[in-house]
Every structure is written in C-alpha cells, then in structure tokens.
Amino acid sequence: MKEFRVLDREACAALDAEDPLRSFRDEFVLPSDVIYLVGNSLGAMPRAAAGRVARTVEEEWGKQLVGGWNSAGWYAQPLTVGDRLAPLIGAAPGTVVVGNTTSIAVYQAVAAALRLRPTRSVIVGDVTNFPTDNYMLESFGREIRDFTLPLDEDVAVVLLSEVNYRTGERYDVPAVTAQVHAAGAIMIWDVCHSVGALEVDVSGADFAVGCTYKYLNGGPGAPAFLYVNHPDAENVLSGWYAHAEPFAFEPTFRPAEGIRRFTVSTPHVLSFAALEAALDIWDRVDMRQVRAKSISLTTLFIDLIESTTDLQLVSPRDPAMRGSQISFRHPDGYPVMRALIDKGVHGDFRAPDILRFGFAPLYIRHVDVYDAATTIAEVLDKELWRDEKYTQRLAVT
Amino acid sequence: MKEFRVLDREACAALDAEDPLRSFRDEFVLPSDVIYLVGNSLGAMPRAAAGRVARTVEEEWGKQLVGGWNSAGWYAQPLTVGDRLAPLIGAAPGTVVVGNTTSIAVYQAVAAALRLRPTRSVIVGDVTNFPTDNYMLESFGREIRDFTLPLDEDVAVVLLSEVNYRTGERYDVPAVTAQVHAAGAIMIWDVCHSVGALEVDVSGADFAVGCTYKYLNGGPGAPAFLYVNHPDAENVLSGWYAHAEPFAFEPTFRPAEGIRRFTVSTPHVLSFAALEAALDIWDRVDMRQVRAKSISLTTLFIDLIESTTDLQLVSPRDPAMRGSQISFRHPDGYPVMRALIDKGVHGDFRAPDILRFGFAPLYIRHVDVYDAATTIAEVLDKELWRDEKYTQRLAVT
Numbered sequence: 001m002k003e004f005r006v007l008d009r010e011a012c013a014a015l016d017a018e019d020p021l022r023s024f025r026d027e028f029v030l031p032s033d034v035i036y037l038v039g040n041s042l043g044a045m046p047r048a049a050a051g052r053v054a055r056t057v058e059e060e061w062g063k064q065l066v067g068g069w070n071s072a073g074w075y076a077q078p079l080t081v082g083d084r085l086a087p088l089i090g091a092a093p094g095t096v097v098v099g100n101t102t103s104i105a106v107y108q109a110v111a112a113a114l115r116l117r118p119t120r121s122v123i124v125g126d127v128t129n130f131p132t133d134n135y136m137l138e139s140f141g142r143e144i145r146d147f148t149l150p151l152d153e154d155v156a157v158v159l160l161s162e163v164n165y166r167t168g169e170r171y172d173v174p175a176v177t178a179q180v181h182a183a184g185a186i187m188i189w190d191v192c193h194s195v196g197a198l199e200v201d202v203s204g205a206d207f208a209v210g211c212t213y214k215y216l217n218g219g220p221g222a223p224a225f226l227y228v229n230h231p232d233a234e235n236v237l238s239g240w241y242a243h244a245e246p247f248a249f250e251p252t253f254r255p256a257e258g259i260r261r262f263t264v265s266t267p268h269v270l271s272f273a274a275l276e277a278a279l280d281i282w283d284r285v286d287m288r289q290v291r292a293k294s295i296s297l298t299t300l301f302i303d304l305i306e307s308t309t310d311l312q313l314v315s316p317r318d319p320a321m322r323g324s325q326i327s328f329r330h331p332d333g334y335p336v337m338r339a340l341i342d343k344g345v346h347g348d349f350r351a352p353d354i355l356r357f358g359f360a361p362l363y364i365r366h367v368d369v370y371d372a373a374t375t376i377a378e379v380l381d382k383e384l385w386r387d388e389k390y391t392q393r394l395a396v397t
Numbered sequence: 398m399k400e401f402r403v404l405d406r407e408a409c410a411a412l413d414a415e416d417p418l419r420s421f422r423d424e425f426v427l428p429s430d431v432i433y434l435v436g437n438s439l440g441a442m443p444r445a446a447a448g449r450v451a452r453t454v455e456e457e458w459g460k461q462l463v464g465g466w467n468s469a470g471w472y473a474q475p476l477t478v479g480d481r482l483a484p485l486i487g488a489a490p491g492t493v494v495v496g497n498t499t500s501i502a503v504y505q506a507v508a509a510a511l512r513l514r515p516t517r518s519v520i521v522g523d524v525t526n527f528p529t530d531n532y533m534l535e536s537f538g539r540e541i542r543d544f545t546l547p548l549d550e551d552v553a554v555v556l557l558s559e560v561n562y563r564t565g566e567r568y569d570v571p572a573v574t575a576q577v578h579a580a581g582a583i584m585i586w587d588v589c590h591s592v593g594a595l596e597v598d599v600s601g602a603d604f605a606v607g608c609t610y611k612y613l614n615g616g617p618g619a620p621a622f623l624y625v626n627h628p629d630a631e632n633v634l635s636g637w638y639a640h641a642e643p644f645a646f647e648p649t650f651r652p653a654e655g656i657r658r659f660t661v662s663t664p665h666v667l668s669f670a671a672l673e674a675a676l677d678i679w680d681r682v683d684m685r686q687v688r689a690k691s692i693s694l695t696t697l698f699i700d701l702i703e704s705t706t707d708l709q710l711v712s713p714r715d716p717a718m719r720g721s722q723i724s725f726r727h728p729d730g731y732p733v734m735r736a737l738i739d740k741g742v743h744g745d746f747r748a749p750d751i752l753r754f755g756f757a758p759l760y761i762r763h764v765d766v767y768d769a770a771t772t773i774a775e776v777l778d779k780e781l782w783r784d785e786k787y788t789q790r791l792a793v794t
Binding site: 211219246 | 460504
C-alpha cells in the first residue's frame with residue numbers, strides 16, 4: 001500500500017479538535033461501526049427527532065386529535081417550516097413553502113414558469129440533472145433542450161441542479177441565473193444536493209426546489225420545499241390549502257395571496273415533525289463554517305485516495321466548483337462499494353461506474369475521512385471486492 | 398327537556414355489550430373527557446402507532462440509515478401498503494398505490510382520464526364535492542359541468558365523492574358508474590368519506606382516490622391512495638419512482654409496468670409508519686360488522702336528537718343512502734359547536750349552518766351516542782351557546 005502524502009491520523013484528529021462544528025456530531029445517532037458517507041442521500045438522525053416525533057404522535061395526535069390542526073400548529077406547517085428553511089437558501093420570509101416531494105415541486109415550478117412565458121414553448125434541462133427532474137419536464141409535452149445548447153427566444157424556462165448528484169460538480173448560480181434572465185427565460189434551481197452543504201443563495205432566481213432528507217437530516221421522505229420569487233405566479237396544483245379562504249369551502253378556486261398559494265393540500269404532519277427537529281439544529285449552525293469544513297474534508301479525501309489508489313477522480317478538483325460529495329470512477333464500482341460497506345465504509349454506487357461519497361460537515365470528522373480512505377485503499381489493494389458475494393444486486397443501492 | 402323516545406342508556410350499554418367490534422375500542426387512545434365524533438375528519442390514534450413510528454425513527458432511520466430503503470421496506474411502501482389498502486375499497490392486489498395527497502391523486506386521475514378520452518373535452522364534477530376536488534378540476538382549463546346536467550358525448554370524465562363531506566349523503570356507486578360508462582366517460586370516485594366506514598367497492602370504476610387519515614386512522618396528513626383500473630393509463634406526474642428502472646437513472650422517462658407507474662417519488666416514510674399501524678387493525682376487521690354498527694349508531698343518533706331538539710336533519714334518513722356521519726342544521730351552528738366542544742362533545746361545523754358528527758364504528762359506542770345526544774339537548778335547551786366566548790372564530794374549525 002502506498003503511503004499517505006498529506007496528513008496522518010493524528011493531524012486529522014488535531015483538525016477535529018479545533019473544528020468549531022465539532023459539538024454537533026453528538027446531536028446525531030451514528031452507528032459505532034460505520035463511517036457514514038451517505039449523508040448526501042439520507043442524512044443521519046438527529047437525537048432529538050425521536051422525542052419530537054413521539055410528541056407529535058402521542059401528545060398532539062393522541063391527545064389533541066383534530067384540534068391539533070390549530071393547537072399544535074399543523075395547519076400552518078407548510079408556511080412556518082418554510083420560513084425556517086428560507087435562510088438556508090438565501091430566501092426571505094414568506095417566499096418558501098414546504099410539503100409534497102421535489103418532483104411535485106418541480107412540476108409546480110415548471111407549470112408556473114410556462115404560464116409566465118406564454119409565448120415561449122421550449123423547456124431547457126440538463127442531461128446530468130437527477131433523472132426525476134428531467135422526467136417531470138417530459139410531463140409538459142414540450143420540446144426539451146439541453147443546457148449545453150444556446151438559449152434562444154423560444155426558451156421559456158431552464159431547470160438545473162446547483163450541485164450534480166453524480167459528480168458533485170457545482171454551477172455558478174448567480175452567473176447562470178443572469179445568463180438565463182438575459183435570454184428572457186425563467187430560472188429554476190434544484191438545490192437538493194447543495195442545501196445544508198454550502199451557502200446556497202437562490203434569491204435571484206425565479207423558483208427553487210429541494211428536498212430536506214439529505215444534508216438537512218429531515219428523515220426518510222421528509223417534505224420538499226418550493227421557493228417562489230414571482231408574486232403573480234400561478235400554482236397548477238390548486239388544492240384547497242392554496243385557496244384564499246380554505247375553510248369558507250367556496251365552490252370555485254380563488255388563490256391565496258403570497259406564498260400560501262403554492263401549498264396544495266393537507267401536510268404530512270408526522271414527516272414534518274422530524275424535519276422540525278432537524279431545523280432546531282440548523283438554527284444554530286453558521287453555514288460559512290459548514291462550507292469551510294466541507295472543503296477541508298473533501299480536499300483531504302481526494303488527497304488521501306489519490307495518494308493510495310489509482311481511482312480516477314470524477315468530481316472537480318477546485319473546491320469552489322463542487323459540493324460536499326466526492327465521486328471516483330472504478331470499472332467494477334458495484335462490487336467495490338459492496339465490499340466497502342461490508343468493511344464499514346458506507347458510500348453508494350451510481351451506474352455505470354461511480355463510487356460516491358458524501359461528507360456531511362455536521363457529523364463527519366477528519367479522522368473519519370482518514371479511516372475511510374485507509375479502508376478504501378485496503379479493499380482495492382487486496383482486491384477484496386472480487387469476492388463473488390459482492391456481485392449480487394440489491395433492489396436499491 | 399323532552400324525553401328520549403327510543404332507547405335509554407342501559408339499552409345502549411346492552412347493545413355495546415353485544416357489539417362484535419367492542420374490543421377494538423381498547424386499541425385506540427381516546428381522551429377520557431371527550432366524546433370524539435370527528436373521526437370522519439381525523440381518526441383517533443391507534444395505541445400501536447406510537448411504537449410503530451418510534452421503531453421507524455429509532456430502529457430504521459437511526460440504525461439502518463440509508464439502508465432502510467431496502468432493509469426496512471421503505472422503497473416498496475407505495476405498493477405494499479397499496480396492496481394492504483386494496484381490500485378496503487374492493488380492489489385487487491396490484492391496483493392501488495399509496496402516497497402524496499388526495500388532491501394530487503385527483504390531479505393524476507383526471508389527467509390520465511383526459512388522455513384516455515382525447516376527443517372529449519368536458520370535465521364533470523359535483524358542486525357538493527369537497528372543494529379541493531373541484532379546485533383541482535379547474536387546473537385543467539377545461540369546461541366543467543355539474544353532475545346534475547345530462548351527460549353527453551363531450552364529457553370525458555366524471556369525478557364524484559361516494560359520501561358527501563357535508564351531508565353524509567351517499568351515491569349508488571355501481572349505478573352511477575354504469576351511467577357514466579354508458580355515456581362513454583371515465584368514472585373517478587373520491588372515497589375519502591366512505592373508506593373505513595362502509596363496504597366500499599369501486600372495482601368497477603376507472604379510478605378512485607382517497608385519504609387514510611379519516612376513518613382509517615392513519616394519522617394527521619397520512620398518505621393518500623390512488624386506484625387505477627386501466628393498464629394503459631398514463632401518469633402525468635412522471636417522477637422517477639414511476640420509471641421502469643428507477644435505479645438505472647436513464648435520461649428519459651420510460652413508464653413502469655403495472656400500478657407502479659402511478660407512483661411519483663420518494664414516499665413520506667414516517668407518515669407511512671403510522672398508517673401501517675392503522676392497517677394492522679383493519680386486517681382484523683369485518684367491514685360488514687362496521688357497516689352494521691355504523692347504521693345502528695347513526696340511526697340512534699338521529700332518533701335521540703329528533704326526540705329532544707328541533708334541529709333539522711340534513712343527512713338522508715334512509716341508512717342505505719348515507720355514510721357514517723350525521724349532519725344537522727342550526728342557524729347559529731358555529732357557537733353551538735363551540736359550546737358542545739366545551740362540554741366534551743366534539744363534532745365540527747361547516748359553513749354556513751352545518752353541525753357535523755362522525756361515528757367511527759371501531760371506537761364509538763352506543764353509550765357515547767346517548768351521552769352526546771344528552772349534552773346536545775342540554776346545550777340547545779339551556780341556550781348555552783349564546784355565551785359570547787363561543788362566537789370568537791378559530792383559524793381551523
């Protein structure tokens with residue numbers, strides 16, 4: 001095995017001792033035998049989530065019953081939780097609504113964008129978007145172009161991911177937004193892979209969508225969010241929560257003023273409860289510290305892997321150009337990842353050959369990076385992944 | 398106060414002692430000082446829900462982390478829970494998908510129906526539908542007609558609620574479905590106010606939608622369901638869960654075979670957990686017994702109220718024509734309901750003058766009906782509702 005060229009484990013531990021975010025790790029449940037580098041897929045569980053969810057189930061549902069819509073604040077959740085999320089994407093209060101899924105938020109944003117640009121018919125996506133974004137674009141039956149093509153006056157709307165789910169590559173949000181606006185089109189950002197990992201600021205865009213179960217640690221299937229920067233935008237999914245007076249039960253739809261017009265219907269209250277526990281942590285986090293630590297962790301990981309293996313880096317080498325995940329290419333990536341997981345290093349595999357590792361700065365330490373890199377080097381050096389037990393495919397990888 | 402003409406409290410207790418469903422009440426958390434007649438809005442909490450949700454949070458999310466998508470069955474939930482729900486609406490396995498909200502399921506069903514009838518442009522609703530159904534119909538920008546008008550060859554799709562949310566009136570599902578099919582249109586049933594209250598059978602219709610947080614007791618904001626009886630129907634909300642191979646991450650959409658094509662995206666796992674606890678109860682319930690008890694409870698309630706008050710019955714007198722809720726009209730319904738709630742009888746108010754009472758047969762007893770009717774008679778007889786503290790409006794009633 002090659003020697004590490006940059007830092008030894010003691011130097012990593014010293015960095016962790018000085019880490020201003022170090023105390024946050026204790027607020028998460030992390031299995032002792034796992035290095036969890038999949039926080040970019042499903043964030044770890046905040047310790048407080050168990051009690052927060054139990055309170056919603058036993059104290060709110062169990063004791064307040066239907067009264068909980070008022071007394072426990074369920075009715076207002078899409079907006080109150082939206083206001084708590086807003087600072088994490090550079091948004092003002094009253095511009096973010098929480099609920100449903102990212103795919104549904106994409107649908108709402110694109111439908112609204114098409115109405116705002118009625119004389120333009122083309123939708124622009126990005127072949128590297130997470131597939132669900134592109135699949136939802138297909139729903140509209142319009143011509144879809146890739147962002148690599150020039151933007152012309154036929155383009156109504158552009159949908160891009162700030163950070164790419166496979167490579168970790170990051171778009172320059174202000175520059176691209178300005179370019180899209182200069183072409184007269186509507187800009188929608190998907191921040192699923194950046195929110196909670198870096199200082200997201202989509203305030204200059206028209207719409208943004210994102211999920212809360214990755215770096216934000218809101219729990220499996222936690223509700224998504226939608227940022228709307230057009231007071232006259234219309235919500236095609238005009239459910240009763242979006243009505244000006246939902247409890248007037250009027251026979252025809254009359255949209256609410258403000259961001260509430262982008263709610264749809266009854267919020268998934270139990271899923272909101274866990275997200276609220278996660279946001280109790282984010283209220284105390286300085287996102288500049290998160291970004292600085294993310295760069296430190298990911299740079300260390302690249303240095304260690306490149307000094308000990310022949311893996312080919314997929315993610316940008318310049319930290320300014322990437323999010324908080326690092327991807328390497330390996331032709332037998334699937335069994336390699338299975339072997340790594342068996343040895344306690346949890347990343348994930350994305351076909352055809354991507355090994356993907358996410359670094360959640362709130363609970364991943366420099367020593368975790370060191371230990372993970374050591375295991376990766378061992379698995380590759382000893383070719384442990386060639387064991388046939390690692391080639392069997394699971395339903396979800 | 399007038400005398401009750403039908404049963405005294407002892408006779409009610411005797412009926413409860415013979416009730417084949419009587420043991421189910423102990424499986425729910427019910428406040429001791431409340432008669433909860435709002436199970437048609439938000440069902441009571443199954444005692445097992447607390448442990449089931451805690452298991453999902455602490456054992457699944459906390460310990461299995463992202464592996465839970467496989468090991469805890471999260472990924473398959475929209476279909477596995479769909480198969481558990483199917484018998485409650487007369488549907489076969491593989492025809493029901495769970496997730497999102499009723500409003501979104503309505504949108505999917507109507508969009509699919511319009512594609513199945515491309516030469517017809519009119520959508521038929523019902524002015525008495527729960528408003529969100531009608532609001533979602535408006536999303537399509539088509540002509541909308543009321544079901545009271547004749548069905549002609551312009552009609553693509555008809556959306557009706559089996560049981561009306563205000564009056565409890567019930568449509569004859571097979572007869573209306575046959576009428577709509579005879580006119581060449583697609584039939585969509587909303588069973589929000591019937592599922593779990595009576596023997597729903599929408600198997601002859603094209604689509605059905607419903608929620609799981611009313612009589613099914615799935616918890617606040619529990620996921621909705623969508624029944625699809627057209628193998629070639631298309632899902633306009635074509636998210637990645639609906640793709641033939643979601644984890645192939647293909648650049649373009651290719652629909653899954655079967656009901657999975659009507660999933661959208663990541664399920665709200667914590668909300669599913671509570672629903673699964675509720676379904677553990679329904680697995681053991683004979684719906685014929687539920688319907689028989691529902692008729693007994695609602696008939697008793699009408700008899701008691703009519704023998705002791707001057708309230709005007711809104712719901713059908715014929716049990717075959719109604720669901721498991723009873724509505725009475727009172728010109729000062731809002732303060733009357735506030736006063737009733739203050740006295741421990743929880744129903745709800747629907748503008749302009751409807752007092753609405755739901756009877757969930759799994760946990761409401763005949764003695765509860767007797768005690769509720771006694772309180773209602775007292776509040777009206779003594780005009781307790783005239784106290785000005787009851788006139789203040791709350792955000793959600």
